[in-house]
Amino acid sequence: MLESHLKTKIKNISLIISDVDGVLTDGSIFIGSDGTEFKQFNVEDGAGAAFARLASIPIVLISGRQSNSTTIRAQELKIEHCFQGSLDKTTPYKEVCKIYNVEPRNVAYIGDGLIDIPVMLKSGLAIAPENAHDSVKEVSDYITLKTGGEGVLREVVELILKGQNIYDKTLDRMKQEIYKI
Numbered sequence: 001m002l003e004s005h006l007k008t009k010i011k012n013i014s015l016i017i018s019d020v021d022g023v024l025t026d027g028s029i030f031i032g033s034d035g036t037e038f039k040q041f042n043v044e045d046g047a048g049a050a051f052a053r054l055a056s057i058p059i060v061l062i063s064g065r066q067s068n069s070t071t072i073r074a075q076e077l078k079i080e081h082c083f084q085g086s087l088d089k090t091t092p093y094k095e096v097c098k099i100y101n102v103e104p105r106n107v108a109y110i111g112d113g114l115i116d117i118p119v120m121l122k123s124g125l126a127i128a129p130e131n132a133h134d135s136v137k138e139v140s141d142y143i144t145l146k147t148g149g150e151g152v153l154r155e156v157v158e159l160i161l162k163g164q165n166i167y168d169k170t171l172d173r174m175k176q177e178i179y180k181i
Helices: 004-011 043-054 068-076 090-099 114-122 134-138 152-163 167-177
Strands: 015-018 059-063 081-084 107-110 125-128
Touching (some): 004 125, 004 152, 015 152, 043 059, 043 167, 059 068, 114 125, 152 167
Parallel strands (some): 015 059, 059 081, 107 125
């Protein structure tokens, strides 16, 4: 059962912003001797992104690292805005709020590392994966049951849709538009 202050925060959310490494991945980065980088993403987060789109809740990625793997995954998930390569996440965060014309109280931010704390403190709903840094957990409103790379985004999307009482409606929309049933 969700606490009443958490329910109130969830009802205001109209945008999800997420870190990448440690949230959409387990934080591992594989680099071959030729410099090729590999990351492992969870397919469940793809389902979560699709579910959020059906509910008209955009997702944005902000990563401190620049990575072609992240760019490709954002494109696969049909995430329009993916900011990378800056340890200062507050600048793209402000830009995203302007792009989507939302107040910080309308933003759910998912992060696991120390560089996520400044934007988490600005956001209406701060979320950390179960295996996030302890300092990140301390500033979080919600800690997921999943660890980074195990479907955190999907868990968060479902939490928000259920908290806004639109989960079933979104599921019905998915059945009609995607599965044609």
